[in-house]
Amino acid sequence: MKACHRRPGTPGVGKTTLGKELASRSGLKYVNVGDLAREGQLYDGYDEEYDCPILDEDRVVDELESQMSEGGVIVDYHGCDFFPERWFHIVFVLNTDNSVLYKRLETRGYNEKKLKDNIQCEIFQILYEEALASYSEEIVHRLPSNQPEDLEDNINQIMKWIEEWIKDHSS
Ligand code: DAT
Numbered sequence: 001m002k003a004c005h006r007r008p009g010t011p012g013v014g015k016t017t018l019g020k021e022l023a024s025r026s027g028l029k030y031v032n033v034g035d036l037a038r039e040g041q042l043y044d045g046y047d048e049e050y051d052c053p054i055l056d057e058d059r060v061v062d063e064l065e066s067q068m069s070e071g072g073v074i075v076d077y078h079g080c081d082f083f084p085e086r087w088f089h090i091v092f093v094l095n096t097d098n099s100v101l102y103k104r105l106e107t108r109g110y111n112e113k114k115l116k117d118n119i120q121c122e123i124f125q126i127l128y129e130e131a132l133a134s135y136s137e138e139i140v141h142r143l144p145s146n147q148p149e150d151l152e153d154n155i156n157q158i159m160k161w162i163e164e165w166i167k168d169h170s171s
Contacts, residue, residue, distance in 0.1 A: 011078055011118045012104040013094040014145040019076040021155055026074075026162050029067065033060060033077035050114070057082040078127060081134040089165065091135050092158070093128045094145040 016032060023030035037043065037055055040063060044056035061083065067073055068087045075083070080091060096104070098119055105115050131140045143154045 012101060012108060013096040014151065015076045015078070015094055018094065018145070018151060018154055019074050021151070022158055023074050025155065025159060028162070029073045031064065031067070031073055031075050033075060036060065036063060079130060081130050085135055088135065089139065090161065091131050091140045092154075093131050093140065093142050095128075095142055096145050100146050
């Protein structure tokens with residue numbers, strides 16, 4: 001479980017595509033944790049097996065704390081168990097069928113080991129279970145992310161949720 005969420009190689013389910021499009025339509029801020037870590041070199045050693053730096057989770061949390069307390073932020077990352085629970089009002093876990101995911105990751109030039117591990121990770125729904133274990137069940141939602149229509153549906157659904165949330169919290 002640990003090895004899976006430590007890897008910065010994102011599984012290609014469409015988080016960045018969805019996150020950026022949502023930010024542009026809703027006016028919320030978008031933060032890509034992988035980019036943030038790279039820019040600030042927020043790493044704690046190197047994982048030889050996966051040939052990638054290991055995320056320094058505490059420094060990532062410190063770095064994000066002030067803007068997360070302000071609110072209105074969409075956070076894009078493949079793991080979520082090291083973020084403070086109070087940061088989030090809703091958590092979405094994107095699901096892509098294995099055959100579709102395999103093709104996307106192959107296009108990205110992932111090697112055989114990285115491909116197998118990421119697909120394995122998806123099969124066991126590790127990230128979904130991690131989200132359920134880290135946040136209240138009612139705020140964790142699974143969304144399909146196989147085809148462009150899914151993206152549009154997901155955006156519309158989340159936009160509705162954002163509008164409702166704003167309505168409920170503006171008194
Ligand atoms: P991630 O941020 O999870 O790594 P991404 O947003 O970079 O994923 O998307 C990976 C690739 O898949 C990219 O080429 C765009 C494509 N993609 C994203 N969402 C999709 C969808 N709903 N249908 C088809 N392709 C999608």
